[in-house]
Each structure stands twice: as C-alpha cells, then as structure tokens.
Amino acid sequence: MAGFGWFWKAMGSSATANQKKSKTIVSEAAKAVDRLAQASDAEVVDIARSCVTTGDDPSVDDAPLLLAAVREAAERTVGMRPFDVQLQGTLRMLVGDVVEMATGEGKTLTGAMTAVGYGLQGRRVHLITVNSFLAGRDDQWMGPLLDFFGLSHGAISEEHGADERRDIYSRDVIFGAVNEMGFDVLRDQLITRRADAVRTPADVAIIDEADSVMVDEALVPLVLAGSEPGPAPAGRITDLVRRMEENRHFTVSGDRRNVFLTDSGARFVENGLGIESLYGAGASSTAPDPDAPDGAEAAESAESAKSAETADGPGTLLSQVNVALHAQHLLTRDVHYIVRDGKVALIDGSRGRVAELQRWPDGLQAAVEAKEGLQVTDGGRILDQITVQALLGLYPRKCGMTGTAVAASDQLRQFYDLSVSVIDPNMPAQRFDEADRVYTTEEQRDAAAVDHIVEVHRTGQPILVGTQDIAESERVAEALAGRGVECSVLNAKNHEAEAAIIAEAGRAGHVTVSTQMAGRGTDIRLGGRDEEDHDHVVGLGGLHVVGIGRFRSQRLDNQLRGRAGRQGDPGSSVFFVSLEDDVVATGGAGEELRADQGEGGRLEQRKVLQFIDHCQRVAEGQMLDIHATTWKYNKLINDQREIVDDRRGKVLDTDTAWQDLSYHDVEKAGRLQSEGIPQDVLDQAAREIMLFHLDHEWSEHLAYLDDIRESIHLRAIARESPIDEFHRMSIAAFGELAERAVDRARATFSEIEITAEGADLGAQGLHKPSATWTYMVNDNPLSSSGGSVVGSIAAMFR
The missing domain is CATH 3.40.50.300 (P-loop containing nucleotide triphosphate hydrolases)
Structure with missing residues (x-):
C-alpha cells in the first residue's frame, strides 16, 4: 500500500480537481480491510502514524492506508463505519479544499477524521463550528476517535475561565465556536505578560458550515469593548424622525437599503432642534417651520443638540439623524430584531436565530433602542476588533465542509483562495424539487x-x-x-x-x-x-x-x-x-x-x-460586490492591526520598552537601578507603560476610523472615491500612532513612581477599563433576509 505519495501530490487542490482520483484512492483503501480488521488497536495506530511525515514539512505519504486506518478506528470507537463518500470528503479536506456534502451525509465524522489526519502530522487543529453547543457536542461525540490516536482534545465554551481556556488551547484538537475563538484572540491583545495569554496558535482550521462562517459572517467585526462611556444619541432626534413624512422629509432607495434626508427634512430637523444648520456646528434659532415642534420643545431639543455636538465635529449630529432614520424606517421588529427582556436582540438572518452576541454599530444600536422606548445602552470604547475573515487569516491552512459550497465558490476562491470539491451522496438522492x-x-x-x-x-x-x-x-x-x-x-x-x-x-x-x-x-x-x-x-x-x-x-x-x-x-x-x-x-x-x-x-x-x-x-451579485467593497475597508484596518500586533509582541517578548524609556530618561533609569529594584521588575514596569499607551492609541485610532466610515461620503472630494479617501485619511492617521504612543510612554516614565512592586499607573490617572465585554457588530447590510439592515459602509458608499 505504500508508494502513493506521487498520487497524493498529483491530486492538487484546484477547482477542477478530478474526483475520480479521490474515488480511486478511497477504493485502494478498501484493500487493507482484512489486514486492519485483524490488527490490534496499537497496531492500527502505528500503521496510521507510518502514513504521515511530521516535522518542519508535515505531509501525508500514504493516503489510502491512512484512510483505511482511520475508518477502522472510527468503527471501533464511535460505532460508525465511514462511507466511502466520507473518506472522499476527508481526503479533499486534507488537500485543503472546502467540500460540499449533502445534509445527513455525516460531516461531523468527516471533520473528525480530517482532524485525525492533520493531528497525526503534528499539526494543531481548530475545528470551528457556528455555535458552542455544536462544539461541545462534537467534542464529546468524536472524542473517542481522537483518544484512540492519542490526540488530546477539548471544546471551548462561554463558561470557561482563562486557566481552563489556556489548558484546552494547548491540546491537539480544539472544538470551538468562531466567535469564542475570535474573542480569545482579542482578549489576548490586552495582556501585559506573555504568560497571561490563553490562546495557543493553531496550524489548521477545519470549518463546519464553511459558507456560513466564511461568507455570511466573514465581515462581521468581533469587538472587545471597555467600560468608558460613549456618546448617546440626542434625546429629541428619535421623536423628530418619527414625525417625518416619507417622500417629503426623506426618501428610501428602491432596494430599501438606504434612506436619504431631503432639504425639507433637514430644515425640519434644524427647526426642531433650534440650530442654524444640520451640516454645521451652529445652534442658533432659525426661521420657524410650520411642521416643526413648538418653542418649548425646540429649546429642549437645542440643549440636546448642543450636547451632541462633541469634538467629533459637525458630522456627529447629522450621523445621529441618519441612523435614527435608518432605525425608524429600514429596520423592522420581528424581522431584523426582537425585543426580549427589555433589550434589542438582533436576528441572524442566515440562521433564523437570535445572534446572542451581536449588535449594530453603537449609533444604530442606540437609535433602535430609542425607537422601541428602551433604555439606551452605553456603547463604551472599542478596545480592539477583528473580522471573522481576518481571524481565519491567522491559520496557515484552512479547509471546510458544508452542504452548499458550490454556490459560494466565487467568494471562497476570491477571499480565501480555496477550491470546492463536490462529494456525491452515499445514496442517490430521491428528492423531487x-x-x-x-x-x-x-x-x-x-x-x-x-x-x-x-x-x-x-x-x-x-x-x-x-x-x-x-x-x-x-x-x-x-x-x-x-x-x-x-x-x-x-x-x-x-x-x-x-x-x-x-x-x-x-x-x-x-x-x-x-x-x-x-x-x-x-x-x-x-x-x-x-x-x-x-x-x-x-x-x-x-x-x-x-x-x-x-x-x-x-x-x-x-x-x-x-x-x-x-x-x-x-x-x-x-x-x-x-x-x-x-x-x-x-x-x-x-x-x-x-x-x-x-x-x-x-x-x-x-x-x-x-x-x-x-x-x-442579480441579488447574489450585489452581495458579492458589497462583500468585495467592505473587504477593502476592513483589509486596511486589519493590515494596520497586524502592525500594532507585531509591535505589541516585540514589547511583550523583549526588553525593548525598557531600552527605549531608559535611554530617554537616563537619570531616572540609573536612579531606579541604584535603588536595587530588580531588572525584571523594571522591564515589566516599562512594558506596562508602553503597552498602555500603545493600546490607548490603537483604541483612539479605531474610534477615528469609525468616524471616517460614518461620514466619508461628506468628506470625499470630487476626484477621489470614498474608499480612496478613507485609505488616505486612515494611513495618514496611523503613521502618527506609534510615535504618539512612544512620546506619551516616555512622558509617563519620567513622571510615574516605580518601586519594587512595579509601576503605579493608577496614580497617574492611567486606568484601564474596569470591565470589558465582547459583541459582534452586524456590519453586513444583506445579512438579514429582509435585506434592509444598514450601518455598513459598503451599502452607503459603493
């Protein structure tokens, strides 16, 4: 059975991969049935391990025999003898494809067998699911198969603390929901000691419901927020918007993805808020409008408007009016969201469930809460964020399985460079459509x-x-x-x-x-x-x-x-x-x-x-266009995030921070050392100072980018597209981020008290958020079946 390495390499992973080759390899696996049936458990394991190469260049050298061994192990451990089609699916995922397997064809076992194939090569595997329930179920169900080959495994769930997560991530095969794994990546970006990290990087991601995770949720930002309060919408804006008339004060696009304020609508708001111009910072009274609120209401509204005019500039109030219009006229209760226990809960249109951790961008979320007469939640400060697509980009190798991959093949190829393999059903389909x-x-x-x-x-x-x-x-x-x-x-x-x-x-x-x-x-x-x-x-x-x-x-x-x-x-x-x-x-x-x-x-x-x-x-084409456009915005943010991550890693793992700060203030550095403070304490103190300011500047940068995304259509000049203007402004701002963080860290180092206990950042007013929480921003205007979810830069600025 040995000697199939050339055949394995010939299979490739192109979109036109010949499925006959897969079937040939699987048929070859059948030849080892008698040999394996008579082998002991230990012999089956040894045979499987002999089929792979580990080390710097891991590979499968004898695919037929490996598949035969895994099939035998599955029957002995979980009581299921894999069909040939399941072995074909395993084979194609070991090549690196996304496989399409019909409902009921056994994708769970196929994914577990793939995990065994990669695990035996010495690769750490993350088996990514759409929710934690499935992760826990699959870990328990498929655990005996992994145990058979000596592969440690576990499932990440919401209940696990840092120590439990750290232990599970150190294992060979980890089951977890995509959002849970993403939030762990973000939380690890707050640590000031490397030992506090919970996540161990993995080599391979096997993605269940691949089209749902990699396409439908690809651009959903996973957000880590802190407890610093953010600006809430002006109180009167919702009332004003509720009284507006369609086609007089605003218009709605034919596809019901955008709403537009008319000149008459702008005047209505200006009079209602008692401000001179909705497009400027003035708040003086204007000529009365017959449709506007009375004087007392206008005075009260003017105070709200003034409070809304923050340092973010004149576009803030206009943005609040726009999101209130979106919330009132494009988002429908029991279609895009439900109200449960006094809170707005978003509906995941691609799955028909409440998206437990999702919320819209803060302004829109608050506007919907105001529309429903609920308490407007505090948005807080975004500390870090990452899209699902960027999260999956952290894995050197990806593969997946779903019942409907072919229809998503364009997106999988364009955004992940992955090909699709269709696996025929085990039994011919008898469904009549x-x-x-x-x-x-x-x-x-x-x-x-x-x-x-x-x-x-x-x-x-x-x-x-x-x-x-x-x-x-x-x-x-x-x-x-x-x-x-x-x-x-x-x-x-x-x-x-x-x-x-x-x-x-x-x-x-x-x-x-x-x-x-x-x-x-x-x-x-x-x-x-x-x-x-x-x-x-x-x-x-x-x-x-x-x-x-x-x-x-x-x-x-x-x-x-x-x-x-x-x-x-x-x-x-x-x-x-x-x-x-x-x-x-x-x-x-x-x-x-x-x-x-x-x-x-x-x-x-x-x-x-x-x-x-x-x-x-046509609708699918529009979705692909929106995906591509939004990806361009998010790609730049992710590129900048990677630069910050690299900088952060260098500070965490070396004495860079101490070298820089001590060189800046040689006198203080010498005095601290002469006081006998251990060098490791000084290194950690410098590290915490530098990381505090780097993290703060990154958070400020994300807030700035969010502001640009909200108002880029107001700022883009005639000769440049919104995406070009966004790139220009964000790159210019990012160029100053590191320098500003270092300057502020140096100033803090000169002023802060450092003792044998470390640096007292609190005494300098440098407090980290007292609490953090995670959520997912619904940033895809077409993620809901209704198609009118807004708040996405892609829909607004195509």
Missing part, C-alpha cells in the same frame, strides 16, 4: 402556500415550512391554526426548543414552521427522533419542504431543500414566490415583467421562472 409557484402579490402567495400545506397535511406527510423571518413564520402558523392544522414554530423567539422540534419534524402528520435552517446541526429523521415510523413516512413520500419566498442566496434555498431526501430517503420541495418578494424587488429593480395571471394570481409562464432566477442571481 417542483418548479416554483409564482404569484403576483405576497397575499396571493401566502394564501396559495397555506392551501397547499393543508392539502398535503391531509395525507399525513410531514411538512417543513421555511419562512424568511419571525413575523412571517408567526403569520403562517396563525393561518394554519385557523384552518385546523397544528404546527410547531421554530424561530429566534423559541430557539431553546430547537432540538426537540427538529427531532420530531419528520414524524407523520407533523407540520414545522421555521425560519432559516442553516447551521442547526441536527438532521430531520423520518419517523421522528427514534425513526420508529421511518418506513411509514417513506411510504407517504418522506419530508415535504415548502419555502415561502426565495432567499437572496441560492445557497439558503438549497439548505432548506436539503432537509428533505436525507441519505437516499424520498422527499420533495416547492417554493412559493411573489413579485413583491424582497429578492425580486432587489434583483429586478428597474425591470418590467409582463405576464398573464391565472387562478389565484398565479403566473405560470416559463419566462416568469426565468425572471425569478435572474433576480436571485
């Missing part, structure tokens, strides 16, 4: 969908209904209840019941209404959790999926469809679409469709279906 049923209006669409669900329900066939948002899921459930059809509802309001609802969704007669099904990590088994009625449900036709409205991405449609027809089971799907759907309004903006209506407003012409497909492709 009916052509879309298209209607003129949403009302006609919903009525037809409910009629269809009621009709299918009479047969006893289980039904999964996929909706675009919470409000829609509840409307459909209410309509079905009115027709005597009981159903389970799975959305962001009751995600705690997710596992129980999904487990029974395949039982005969069950109707489940759900928002997005991506990343739920649980298969719908025919016949219920224990599959006791499997054959009966098969006879009924299997799971029937009904989609109400297409999503903006074909991937999300396919994720919903893919819940039916698991492992060769029968199944079916049909989507109900209307010309009023968001994807049609966005992708078909400016285009006209002439078609004849049939019964109930149905449009059955072939050209209608072609038009719907066209609209979705």
Whole structure:
C-alpha cells in the first residue's frame, strides 16, 4: 500500500480537481480491510502514524492506508463505519479544499477524521463550528476517535475561565465556536505578560458550515469593548424622525437599503432642534417651520443638540439623524430584531436565530433602542476588533465542509483562495424539487402556500415550512391554526426548543414552521427522533419542504431543500414566490415583467421562472460586490492591526520598552537601578507603560476610523472615491500612532513612581477599563433576509 505519495501530490487542490482520483484512492483503501480488521488497536495506530511525515514539512505519504486506518478506528470507537463518500470528503479536506456534502451525509465524522489526519502530522487543529453547543457536542461525540490516536482534545465554551481556556488551547484538537475563538484572540491583545495569554496558535482550521462562517459572517467585526462611556444619541432626534413624512422629509432607495434626508427634512430637523444648520456646528434659532415642534420643545431639543455636538465635529449630529432614520424606517421588529427582556436582540438572518452576541454599530444600536422606548445602552470604547475573515487569516491552512459550497465558490476562491470539491451522496438522492409557484402579490402567495400545506397535511406527510423571518413564520402558523392544522414554530423567539422540534419534524402528520435552517446541526429523521415510523413516512413520500419566498442566496434555498431526501430517503420541495418578494424587488429593480395571471394570481409562464432566477442571481451579485467593497475597508484596518500586533509582541517578548524609556530618561533609569529594584521588575514596569499607551492609541485610532466610515461620503472630494479617501485619511492617521504612543510612554516614565512592586499607573490617572465585554457588530447590510439592515459602509458608499 505504500508508494502513493506521487498520487497524493498529483491530486492538487484546484477547482477542477478530478474526483475520480479521490474515488480511486478511497477504493485502494478498501484493500487493507482484512489486514486492519485483524490488527490490534496499537497496531492500527502505528500503521496510521507510518502514513504521515511530521516535522518542519508535515505531509501525508500514504493516503489510502491512512484512510483505511482511520475508518477502522472510527468503527471501533464511535460505532460508525465511514462511507466511502466520507473518506472522499476527508481526503479533499486534507488537500485543503472546502467540500460540499449533502445534509445527513455525516460531516461531523468527516471533520473528525480530517482532524485525525492533520493531528497525526503534528499539526494543531481548530475545528470551528457556528455555535458552542455544536462544539461541545462534537467534542464529546468524536472524542473517542481522537483518544484512540492519542490526540488530546477539548471544546471551548462561554463558561470557561482563562486557566481552563489556556489548558484546552494547548491540546491537539480544539472544538470551538468562531466567535469564542475570535474573542480569545482579542482578549489576548490586552495582556501585559506573555504568560497571561490563553490562546495557543493553531496550524489548521477545519470549518463546519464553511459558507456560513466564511461568507455570511466573514465581515462581521468581533469587538472587545471597555467600560468608558460613549456618546448617546440626542434625546429629541428619535421623536423628530418619527414625525417625518416619507417622500417629503426623506426618501428610501428602491432596494430599501438606504434612506436619504431631503432639504425639507433637514430644515425640519434644524427647526426642531433650534440650530442654524444640520451640516454645521451652529445652534442658533432659525426661521420657524410650520411642521416643526413648538418653542418649548425646540429649546429642549437645542440643549440636546448642543450636547451632541462633541469634538467629533459637525458630522456627529447629522450621523445621529441618519441612523435614527435608518432605525425608524429600514429596520423592522420581528424581522431584523426582537425585543426580549427589555433589550434589542438582533436576528441572524442566515440562521433564523437570535445572534446572542451581536449588535449594530453603537449609533444604530442606540437609535433602535430609542425607537422601541428602551433604555439606551452605553456603547463604551472599542478596545480592539477583528473580522471573522481576518481571524481565519491567522491559520496557515484552512479547509471546510458544508452542504452548499458550490454556490459560494466565487467568494471562497476570491477571499480565501480555496477550491470546492463536490462529494456525491452515499445514496442517490430521491428528492423531487417542483418548479416554483409564482404569484403576483405576497397575499396571493401566502394564501396559495397555506392551501397547499393543508392539502398535503391531509395525507399525513410531514411538512417543513421555511419562512424568511419571525413575523412571517408567526403569520403562517396563525393561518394554519385557523384552518385546523397544528404546527410547531421554530424561530429566534423559541430557539431553546430547537432540538426537540427538529427531532420530531419528520414524524407523520407533523407540520414545522421555521425560519432559516442553516447551521442547526441536527438532521430531520423520518419517523421522528427514534425513526420508529421511518418506513411509514417513506411510504407517504418522506419530508415535504415548502419555502415561502426565495432567499437572496441560492445557497439558503438549497439548505432548506436539503432537509428533505436525507441519505437516499424520498422527499420533495416547492417554493412559493411573489413579485413583491424582497429578492425580486432587489434583483429586478428597474425591470418590467409582463405576464398573464391565472387562478389565484398565479403566473405560470416559463419566462416568469426565468425572471425569478435572474433576480436571485442579480441579488447574489450585489452581495458579492458589497462583500468585495467592505473587504477593502476592513483589509486596511486589519493590515494596520497586524502592525500594532507585531509591535505589541516585540514589547511583550523583549526588553525593548525598557531600552527605549531608559535611554530617554537616563537619570531616572540609573536612579531606579541604584535603588536595587530588580531588572525584571523594571522591564515589566516599562512594558506596562508602553503597552498602555500603545493600546490607548490603537483604541483612539479605531474610534477615528469609525468616524471616517460614518461620514466619508461628506468628506470625499470630487476626484477621489470614498474608499480612496478613507485609505488616505486612515494611513495618514496611523503613521502618527506609534510615535504618539512612544512620546506619551516616555512622558509617563519620567513622571510615574516605580518601586519594587512595579509601576503605579493608577496614580497617574492611567486606568484601564474596569470591565470589558465582547459583541459582534452586524456590519453586513444583506445579512438579514429582509435585506434592509444598514450601518455598513459598503451599502452607503459603493
């Protein structure tokens, strides 16, 4: 079986990789079945280790035998004998591809076998999931396989403290949610002693639900904030905006991603706040406007306006008006967010769940809270941030798996230089996907969908209904209840019941209404959790999926469809679409469709279906453009962040800080040494001084960049694009950051008291935040199925 190194190298990882080669290698693995079946556990491990090379240039030298050994180990440890398709998936991920495997094909085991392959090479592996529940489940489930090969493992969760995290990160294979791992990277950027770091860098990232993590959330900034208060919106602005009239005081773009203040609207705000100009710093009274508030309200508003006019400049008040408009007219409760326990909770549109740690950029978050009459939260100071895309860039090698990789292949290639390999299902798919049923209006669409669900329900066939948002899921459930059809509802309001609802969704007669099904990590088994009625449900036709409205991405449609027809089971799907759907309004903006209506407003012409497909492709193209544009902004910030990180690492790991500060103030340095203070104490004192100012300047720089992003359209000059102007201003500001940090550190060193206990920064008023917290900024205007989430520079400044 040896000697397949040449074959392995020939496989490559290009987008056109020949899957026949993968199948050939897997078929070769079958030849070792008898040999391995008779081998002891220790012999299987030795055989697997003989297939790889470790050291500076680790590699797999005998792929067929390695796969055979891992297959044998899986059967002995977790009681599952991997299918050939799972070995093919493992093989392609060991090459460095993202593999597309259908729902129910066993991606969890495939990922664990890949981790074994990399782990045996001596590479530390992070197996990245979409949430901590799945990380813990997979670690426990696949743990025996990793134990078999002597690979230590563990899962990171929210409950773990620094010591526990430090121990887990030191192991061979670590399971963790992408946000948890990202926040650990950020927290490690606050340490002043290297020993306090919790994260050990890894060599490989294996990413589950790769398209969701690497595309849908790629540009979501993970933020570490401190307890210094930030400016809150002026109190009267929300009231003024609520009283504005569309097409008089403001207009909304056709794709409902942007709202624009008109001249009349600007005057309305100026009169309401009692200021001279919304575009300047003045606050003197102007001529009255018949629509403006009365004098007392205007006086009160003027005080609010004055308090809002901070050192950030005249653009601050205008920005507050703009975000209030966005919050009032583009963000919809139960579509983009819910209000729970007196707080605004964002909805992750790609998964249909509450995004527990997400918030919008502080101004928009506060504006939504004000809109809902809630207490406006204190935004605090951003200490550091990193996008998911930049986080994944920390790994020298990446691979992944998902059920819908092909539709994301352009993004995976453009932003990660990764290719996609499609793995055929173990059993041929029997799902029947009916052509879309298209209607003129949403009302006609919903009525037809409910009629269809009621009709299918009479047969006893289980039904999964996929909706675009919470409000829609509840409307459909209410309509079905009115027709005597009981159903389970799975959305962001009751995600705690997710596992129980999904487990029974395949039982005969069950109707489940759900928002997005991506990343739920649980298969719908025919016949219920224990599959006791499997054959009966098969006879009924299997799971029937009904989609109400297409999503903006074909991937999300396919994720919903893919819940039916698991492992060769029968199944079916049909989507109900209307010309009023968001994807049609966005992708078909400016285009006209002439078609004849049939019964109930149905449009059955072939050209209608072609038009719907066209609209979705246009919408997906817009998403790619937005991703590319936003990436340009974030890439510069990340490049600057890497420079600061390198500087920070040098200060942490050397005596650079002491050398610089002691050279600056030779007299004080000599006096401290003559007092007998140990050199390691002096080194650490200098280190803490330098890091304090470096961290403070980086935080200030991030605040400045945020300000530029909010107002770049006001500052960009005619001959330069907003992105060029952003680059010019941010580079100019960054050039002074290090010098300013060093100057302030030198001044502090000369003034601060340093004893054998170290440097007393507090006595100098140099306090670090008393508390820190983490969250994710929803910075993607199309991340919600409604498509109107704003606050992204990409949407505003394309």
